[in-house]
Amino acid sequence: MKMTPLITSAVMHFGEMGSRWGFNRTVGQILALIVLNEGPISAQEIADALNISRGNTSMGLKELQSWRLVKQHLVPGERKEFFIPAGDIWTLANRVFEERRKREIDPTLSLLRDLLLDEPANGTEAGAQNKLSEIHDLLESITAWSEELQNLGPEKLNTLMKLGSGVGRMLDLKDKILPGKNSVN
Amino acid sequence: MKMTPLITSAVMHFGEMGSRWGFNRTVGQILALIVLNEGPISAQEIADALNISRGNTSMGLKELQSWRLVKQHLVPGERKEFFIPAGDIWTLANRVFEERRKREIDPTLSLLRDLLLDEPANGTEAGAQNKLSEIHDLLESITAWSEELQNLGPEKLNTLMKLGSGVGRMLDLKDKILPGKNSVN
DNA sequence: CTAAACTTTCAGTAATTTCTGAAACTTCAA
């Protein structure tokens, strides 16, 4: 596994960013390496290229698999396990979004649902509950919407993104186009 | 500052989630407290309610201000500084998105731009550059789009979210509605 | 100017997270 300067820079950077993206430095580096490498790469090669222990590599790969960003790839005739990205860049980005939603939003949504079931004990609690309820609704909208967007699939999503400010204009026309349907509250 | 059980649960949870949201436990707790509290609250009250040192409180407040989630509120006659949320729930969520984009996407975008300027030294680098270029384009789309969405403002954004699966249908009709404009690629 | 009331800073400590490497485990070929 040859680490050219370009690849090294990219891998290092993804390592730095790793923690901001929800995993740690090593995991970020491993991901970058697997994505940028041409063809499958073995755990040992990864450990060597990144100068990390074999154990750490194994844990990193496990985590990347739990994020569904990387998958195993059996090379015929070879005994070792090789790894490749779990899909194209688009798919990977989607997976990161999805996985983060699960970790960052779902638990809160579930707590909020519970808290909103209780009767407020007094005025202070009633006020707090209102705020929590607003947060709850917002998170639900975000969740529902992000699912919606994922269902659109890459092509349509891309169309939508490229639409840019056209989105605003389109919304103005919405009611004429889809009368009655999905009217806003 | 009375911590009712409801508020305590919520504050504790936001603390736990804090690190996943880009700040630390204390900062998450402080934010929750300020949002849920009715009316302005002083640094000292926060420190007492959360059982954290005054110094830590000060740092947490500073960070929340740098995220533009919390702002100072001068109570006439009072010498102390009080704090309130920097806006409604919607605004706060927007700020979190924006701030995270700055921290999680912008630096990568900037690195990628640089790396893509260099001539690839060989076939391996050329292949890696292609991948990096895909990532770059994706991140640019996301950035552009999120700016677009923010410009729509809360009302329209809400309309769009509530539209749900209607978005798909609308896209199918797009070319008839906005002929020539924003055609894809 | 002084002192009281308050805030911020930051060196050191505590808590948490990540990483290593040796031991345990698995798989397969012979």
Next chain:
DNA sequence: TTGAAGTTTCAGAAATTACTGAAAGTTTAG
């Protein structure tokens, strides 16, 4: 079956991040 080639696990060490509290700083009233 055995052992070579590989993988995983996990206790402890290292690195990082967060927190405390005392000292320094700021602001205002008198």
